[in-house]
Amino acid sequence: MSGGFLTLEGVRKEFKGKLAVDRFDLEVAPGEFVSFLGPSGCGKTTTLRMVAGFEHPSAGTVRLAGKDVTFAKPNERNIGMVFQSYALFPNMTVAGNIGFGLRVRKESAAARERRVAELLELIHLPDKGKSYPYELSGGQQQRVALARALAIRPQLLLLDEPLSALDAKIRVELRSEIRRIQRELGITTIYVTHDQEEALSLSDRIVVMSAGQMEQVGTPFEIYNFPKTSFVAAFVGTLNQLHCTVADAGSGAVAFNGQTIRVGSPIQFAKGTRVLMMLRPEELHLGEEGGDNRLSGKVDTVTFLGGVVRVRVGLGDSNLTLDILNERTLRLPTVGEQQTLSFPPHACWVMAEN
Amino acid sequence: MGGAQRPPQRRLGQWFGVLPFFVFSSLFLIGPTLILAYRSFEAPQGGLTLDNYRQLTSELVLNAYGMSVRISLTTALVGGLFGFLLAWAVSMGGLPRPFRSITTTFSGVASNFAGVPLAAAFIFTLGRIGLVTALFKVFGIDLYETGFSLYSFLGLSLVYLYFQIPLMVLVVLPALDGLKRDWREAAENLGATPGQYWRYVALPVLLPSILGTMILLFGNSFGAHATAYALTGGLFTLGTLLIGQQISGDVLHNPGLGYAVAMGMVMIMALSILIYSLLQRRSERWLG
Numbered sequence: 001m002s003g004g005f006l007t008l009e010g011v012r013k014e015f016k017g018k019l020a021v022d023r024f025d026l027e028v029a030p031g032e033f034v035s036f037l038g039p040s041g042c043g044k045t046t047t048l049r050m051v052a053g054f055e056h057p058s059a060g061t062v063r064l065a066g067k068d069v070t071f072a073k074p075n076e077r078n079i080g081m082v083f084q085s086y087a088l089f090p091n092m093t094v095a096g097n098i099g100f101g102l103r104v105r106k107e108s109a110a111a112r113e114r115r116v117a118e119l120l121e122l123i124h125l126p127d128k129g130k131s132y133p134y135e136l137s138g139g140q141q142q143r144v145a146l147a148r149a150l151a152i153r154p155q156l157l158l159l160d161e162p163l164s165a166l167d168a169k170i171r172v173e174l175r176s177e178i179r180r181i182q183r184e185l186g187i188t189t190i191y192v193t194h195d196q197e198e199a200l201s202l203s204d205r206i207v208v209m210s211a212g213q214m215e216q217v218g219t220p221f222e223i224y225n226f227p228k229t230s231f232v233a234a235f236v237g238t239l240n241q242l243h244c245t246v247a248d249a250g251s252g253a254v255a256f257n258g259q260t261i262r263v264g265s266p267i268q269f270a271k272g273t274r275v276l277m278m279l280r281p282e283e284l285h286l287g288e289e290g291g292d293n294r295l296s297g298k299v300d301t302v303t304f305l306g307g308v309v310r311v312r313v314g315l316g317d318s319n320l321t322l323d324i325l326n327e328r329t330l331r332l333p334t335v336g337e338q339q340t341l342s343f344p345p346h347a348c349w350v351m352a353e354n
Numbered sequence: 355m356g357g358a359q360r361p362p363q364r365r366l367g368q369w370f371g372v373l374p375f376f377v378f379s380s381l382f383l384i385g386p387t388l389i390l391a392y393r394s395f396e397a398p399q400g401g402l403t404l405d406n407y408r409q410l411t412s413e414l415v416l417n418a419y420g421m422s423v424r425i426s427l428t429t430a431l432v433g434g435l436f437g438f439l440l441a442w443a444v445s446m447g448g449l450p451r452p453f454r455s456i457t458t459t460f461s462g463v464a465s466n467f468a469g470v471p472l473a474a475a476f477i478f479t480l481g482r483i484g485l486v487t488a489l490f491k492v493f494g495i496d497l498y499e500t501g502f503s504l505y506s507f508l509g510l511s512l513v514y515l516y517f518q519i520p521l522m523v524l525v526v527l528p529a530l531d532g533l534k535r536d537w538r539e540a541a542e543n544l545g546a547t548p549g550q551y552w553r554y555v556a557l558p559v560l561l562p563s564i565l566g567t568m569i570l571l572f573g574n575s576f577g578a579h580a581t582a583y584a585l586t587g588g589l590f591t592l593g594t595l596l597i598g599q600q601i602s603g604d605v606l607h608n609p610g611l612g613y614a615v616a617m618g619m620v621m622i623m624a625l626s627i628l629i630y631s632l633l634q635r636r637s638e639r640w641l642g
Contacts, residue, residue, distance in 0.1 A: 054539055074542040081543045087536035090640040091558040100554070101544030134639055152544055 004063075005030040005188050006051065006156060011060035013046055013212075020046045021212045024060065028190065033182055035191040035199040038209035039235070044192045047209075048158055051190060053077050065155055077156075080149030084161040086141045088133040094120070094144050095129035101152035119147035122181060139170040146178065150185065157182070157189045163198065175202055196236050200224060208232045230351050233278055240284070240320045243353065244277045246270065254350065257316055261293050264346035275350045281310070283347035284322035286333065291344030295320070299337045313339055387620060394613035406614035415596065415615055422576055422593035422619075425507065429514040430571035436515075437522020437571075438564060444523075445530040458527065461520035468517050473584035476513050480504045505586050513581060518571050525570060529563035532641030559640050566633035573626040576619065593619050 004027030011024040021043040028034050036044035049055040051062060053074035062070045069077055088097050098119050099112040107115075120126045123143040133141055142162055149157060159178070163171040179202050182189050193199050199206050200220040208215040208223060208231070216228045227233035234241075242261075244254035249267040253260050254277050261277060269275055288294060297313040297320070308323040311333055320341060324330065333339060397403040409415060444454040467475075479486045480497070481504055487497050503509050533556055541551040579594035586595075593615060600612030 052539075052543060054542075074539070075545045075547060078545075079543065081540070083536045083540060085534065085536050087534065087540040089537060089540075089555050089559070091555065100541070100546075104541075104544065104546040104550045104554070148540075148544070 004028050005032075005065060006190070007061075007063040008047070008051070009061045009063070011047065011050060011057045011062065013043070013050060013055060014058045019212050021050070021057075024214060026207060026214070026217065028188060030188055031186045033179070033189045033191065033202060033204045035193055035203040035206045036209055037193055037196060037199040037206050037236070038215075039194055042209040043212040044194075044207075044209050045160055046212075048160055048190060048192050051156070052079055052081050052158055078152065078154050079156045079158060080152060080154030081158040082142070082145045082149050082160065082162045084164055086133070086138075086145045086165075088141055088145055088148070090133055092132075093129065094125070094131050094133070094136070097133070097144055098129075098147045098151050100148065105152070115151055119151055122150070122184075123147045123177075137170075138166050139174055142166065142174060143177070146181065150181070150187070154187070157187045159189065159191045161192055161194070164193070164195070171198075178202065200236070208235065210235070230276065233351070238281050238321060238323075240279050240281065242277045242315075242318050242320070244275055244350075246273045246275055246350075252345065256295070256318075259295065261295075261348065262345040263348040263350055264344075267350050269350070269352065274353045276353050277348055277350050279343055279348045281321045281323040284320060284341050284343045286311070286322070286324065286339055286341065288340055288342050290342035291347070292342075293345060293348070294340055294342045296338065296340050299333045299335050299339055302333055302335060304332075313341060390613050390616055390620070394610060394617045396610045396613070398608055398610060403610070406608075406610040409608075409611050410614055410618055414591075415611075418591045418593045418596040418615070419618065421507075421591055425511055425514065425592065426572045426575040428511050429518045429575045430568045432511070433515050433518030433571050434522050434564065434568040437519045437567075438526055440519065441523045441527045441530055445527060446533075457523065461523040464520040465517050465524055468578065469580035470584040472513060472516060473581050476504055476509075476516070476585065480509070480512070505589075510582060510585060510590065513585060514575050514578065518575060521574060522567055522571060525567040526560075526563055529560055529637060529641055533559065560637075562633040562637035563641070566630045566637060569626045569630045569633070573623050573630075576626070577623060 006026075006028040008024050008026045011021060012019070013021040024043075024047055026034075036047060038044050046055060050057050051064075053069070053072055053076075056071055060070075061068055064077065064079075089100065092100065095113075095116045098116045102112045102115060116129065117126075120129055123146060125140060125143060125147075128136065128140065128144075133144070136144065142165075145162070146159075162178070163174055166174065175198055178191075191199070191202060200223070203220055205217060205219055206223045207217050210231045216223060216232045218226070223232060223236055227236065233239050242256050244256045244261065246267050246269050247253040247255040247260055249269060249271055252263040252266050254263065254267070254275060255261075256277065263277065267275070284290065295315055297315040300312040300314045300319060301310075303310040303312075304326075307326055309326055309330070309332060310321060310323055312319050312321050322341065394406055395402045395404070397405065440457065443449055444457045476484075478484055481487065482498060484504075490497050504513070537555055537559075538551055541555050542548075546554070577594065579592075579598065582590055582592050583595055583598065597612045597616050597619075600607065600615065601609045
């Protein structure tokens with residue numbers, strides 16, 4: 001565990017005896033975009049603040065570019081950070097804000113001006129140098145905050161829920177912008193978010209956190225399709241969970257309401273064990289053409305979401321949610337209607353019941 | 355479109371709510387000021403004259419204004435500085451949390467403690483035979499031998515500071531609370547030292563509030579009358595005391611001049627309030 005550009009080893013943080021982060025080990029490669037994803041209070045921001053130097057770990061080490069920075073002051077780390085609240089200095093113009101880091105580093109006014117102009121171009125706000133933060137929209141302010149963090153040519157960029165205060169449309173626009181800039185500059189980036197869509201769409205790798213611990217580290221594809229814990233499975237994306245009993249571990253069969261459901265691989269639990277069978281809504285199909293597994297139930301709700309239509313089908317005490325891609329010729333199911341759902345065995349996986 | 359406009363009746367209803375305020379300020383602020391303005395043109399023998407305003411440049415009036423400005427500036431600067439430091443200490447100086455509520459409660463009381471009771475309290479403590487003066491004597495220090503007098507410029511300033519410092523604490527504390535932690539962290543993250551953060555971010559952001567509050571302190575001291583009168587018995591020539599002497603005194607009786615001096619003070623106060631409001635507007639935009 002010593003080859004990463006940023007390495008966190010056995011990091012733990014306690015606040016007045018209360019554990020905020022525990023056993024955090026991570027290596028981030030140069031130029032990599034890693035997201036910390038988890039619900040509020042899971043320790044993701046605390047971990048980020050330890051990397052930035054605003055908090056010191058109670059145990060463990062933080063190494064940056066081969067140097068131990070565990071207890072280095074924030075102003076000695078050369079890390080750029082973008083805050084959720086933008087944290088732009090209200091008494092300075094946009095140019096003043098972007099050039100602040102260079103000013104305190106005593107760079108010449110000419111060099112500062114050049115760099116500010118370069119960054120204003122990068123964030124597509126070339127004419128806003130003389131504006132004050134209160135004259136800008138939320139999205140523009142966050143772009144300025146990003147430019148300010150990048151102006152000092154940091155070795156690492158940290159973003160603490162930078163889009164959470166913005167409306168949905170701007171958020172989507174800005175996240176592509178962030179990814180474009182990150183790729184253009186090739187800067188190693190840590191991104192904190194509780195928004196799974198943001199993490200999935202932006203990251204090279206995601207660290208899913210819960211109750212101060214890492215639940216899983218992996219690419220968005222791995223995290224979504226092969227969750228290692230029930231927390232990850234439930235937190236990332238929408239998930240169907242059915243309480244089943246193992247019918248035949250070797251052939252991968254479980255029993256649900258007297259029906260047999262085949263899962264794609266052998267089950268590691270003994271016959272008769274109560275398990276959770278999981279599958280994603282997009283793997284389910286209305287009708288019998290979706291795969292070998294079939295279940296019948298009554299349509300509970302139909303929710304039109306634009307690109308997809310979300311249908312919930314009741315199966316006695318349980319229910320399954322499925323997403324149908326919307327198209328103009330689609331016949332929407334009606335509430336109360338009896339429907340057969342089908343899905344392939346490889347779409348299912350099994351976990352122990354908690 | 356027409357539908358977006360409020361009906362006139364509703365708009366009138368909204369104004370009705372602030373009617374008591376307008377009635378009150380007309381009766382006790384605008385009305386008296388207009389009367390004051392009119393009477394400042396009255397000659398002692400009757401009729402209207404500009405002579406009262408000509409006399410504003412006399413040595414007596416200029417000295418009174420000068421003394422009022424001096425004491426107001428001194429107490430605004432000293433009160434502003436110590437009040438700011440005290441507010442900083444309770445807001446972000448890391449003092450135990452109860453200290454903040456004790457300080458703000460005390461400040462609320464002390465900033466309104468003025469007039470005869472305040473003068474009496476200081477006479478009982480720092481007067482010639484006051485408690486503190488006596489205590490100093492126990493330790494071999496005779497305050498009055500050192501040149502200190504409660505009835506001097508220094509003494510009066512000290513008394514004024516008793517309400518000026520708490521007023522500064524009360525007004526500047528919300529501004530200090532408005533400084534966001536993120537600004538400090540962003541500055542640090544960009545490489546700034548704590549000194550650079552204060553120099554480039556915190557102080558410039560707070561400056562409108564600090565200056566605005568100091569102007570408020572200036573006005574507070576400039577208009578003070580009862581404390582100075584009770585303490586010095588009118589021997590001290592301040593603007594407010596001169597007004598009293600001209601309007602109700604036996605020796606210097608010239609009500610017209612008194613009203614003209616008062617009008618001059620009204621102008622200075624109005625200017626102070628105007629500058630305060632302008633600074634406050636900027637500060638609210640930054641710290642709001």
